[in-house]
Amino acid sequence: MFDFSVVSSWIHQFLTSVMPEGLAIFLECLVVGVCILAAYAVIAMILIYMERKICAWFQCRIGPDRVGKFGLLQLFADVIKMLIKEIVELKNTDKFLHALAPYIVILSSILAFACLPINKGMEILDFNIGVVFLVAVSSLGVIGILLAGWSSNSKYTMIGAMRSGAQIISYELSIGMCLLAVAIFTGTLQFSEIVAFQADGWLIFKGHIPAVIAFIVYLIAGNAETNRGPFDMPEAESELTAGYHTEYSGMHFGFFYLSEYLNMFIIAGVAATIFLGGWMPLHISGLEGFNAIMDYIPGFVWFFGKAFFVVFLLMWMRWTFVRLRIDQLLKFEWKILLPIGLFNLVLMILVVVFKLHF
Template identity: 75%
Template sequence: MFDFSIITSWVHGMLTSVMPLGLAVFIECVMVGVCLLLMYAVIAVVMIFMERKVCAAFQCRLGPVRVGFWGLLQVPADVLKMLTKEIITIRRSDKFLYNLAPYIVILASVLAFACLPVSKGLEVLDFNVGVFFLMAASSIGVVGILLAGWSSNNKYSLIGAMRSGAQMISYELSIGLSILTIIVLTDTMQFSEIVARQADGWFLFKGHIPALVAFVIYLIAGNAEVNRGPFDLPEAESELTAGYHTEYSGMHFGLFYVAEFVNLFIVAGVAATIFLGGWMPLHVAGWEGFNAVMDCIPGFVWFFGKAFFVVWLLMWIKWTFPRLRIDQILTLEWKYLVPIGLANLLLMVIVVVFKLHF
């Protein structure tokens, strides 16, 4: 497996050889930021196109086909249209908070996105409390959503924001319990270490029943965390027009739209990292030839393949089940997922203490 830290070390050595250390670090930070934002934008475009095609497949239709080959230019055309649309400011809104809210949401999304280990040695933020930082950074988005609903001076936006805030804060607990179950198994909160300890088998397979239960709870809670069907009540078109971003237009609406899709990828990327081995290839004990072939596939291909597989699962859920009521959403979390998650965490502790895992 190729280690990208060789390239990053070479770039750092080259820069420090021709300029002061402080300036070299500044240039490196700018380069990393530009690459991160480019990847963020590209993944957003891919996710939007994938959503439309998957939705079309489930509804027995074709989806975008007219703009470009197989509709590939439809999303770039929509992005261009969004960039040129006028940003309309509501007359009686809190203009400062109204304009600030989309950037808080996108900031939380970018910070969480930066935590994903794409390949060996290819991590932007990788430290010993990486999981804790990811949970903290992703929670900032709730603030942006609440500010958007309140500052718009619109009853539909406010109701959508309150629903979204209650839902996201509630389901963060189940996500935390699922991730904590794997932390108990690995004894680390560093993403690169979690991936490294799956070299001999992914946790979904070698973590016994608690890992499988945690994975299912994570998928359900992750879907609710990013306000996607059947948990998309905060944006219920039949009741709240567009929910918390009803009054937004132009690129401000585009920021909410992009953040929602990239947040879906972040949920899938974390699932791929902690349950499916991240950038680790698939190995089968005793199949040395098969394992050697799997090792030839680059780590980032494994990561993105697993992440987009989980994205497809979450889209499958969205376009299969009908929308839930708000009382059903909160009942599912507090009466079922939280107790099951706590019991599952205790079961994982027993598995680790008595060394019952593979």
């Protein structure tokens, strides 16, 4: 299994041999930051292309195929369009908050993105309360959404932002319940240890029934968390034009757009990490040859493969189900999803106490 910490420790030794340690660490932080931003942009582009194609296939169409082979250059056309558009200054808005809001949204999603362990030894933010940190920073985004809705000084954005607040805060509970169930099972909140725990079998196999329930509830709540259909109340194209980002243009709108897709990837990445073993290859105990072959596939391939599989599940949900009304949405969370989460938590405790897991 390829261990990325070999590379990073080699770079660190090389840098400290030519410069003082403080400067070396500063430079490393800079490089890591640039890498995160680059990965963020690239993954967002892949996701936008994937969404268009998968949406088309679910509707029996073929999707974009005019710009470049299979429409692959469509992404670049979209990005260039977004970059050269003017950022419109509006009258009677709170200019400072209006400009600040997209940065809060994108900052929270970049922070959450940095928590994902991509490969062995390739954890960027990895400490003993990793899961709690991830939940905390990913809910910071709702502040940006509320600010965007408030500062735009428009009815649509205000209603969209209020719905978003109600929705995200409610569904955060279900996500918490699922993560708590995992924390009970693995006995740790650190992402690298959660992955290491799954070395002899992914959690969804080891934890059987409660893990599968937690996985499904997590996917549903995660879809709601990212404001995507069938839970796209904050945007609600049919009744609120575009919800909280109606008044945004140019790259400020682009930040909302990017963070929506990246939040979906983060939800998928966390699901892949905690339920499907992260970068851990598929190991079946007893088949030594099979396990050895699986170990040759590098960890980041496993991670991205699993994450994009979960993204596909999320898109499948999105393009199948009809939208809910805001009251149905909250009823669904408080009357159905949360009781299931609580029940599942008890079930998981019983499984762990009586050692009923594999």
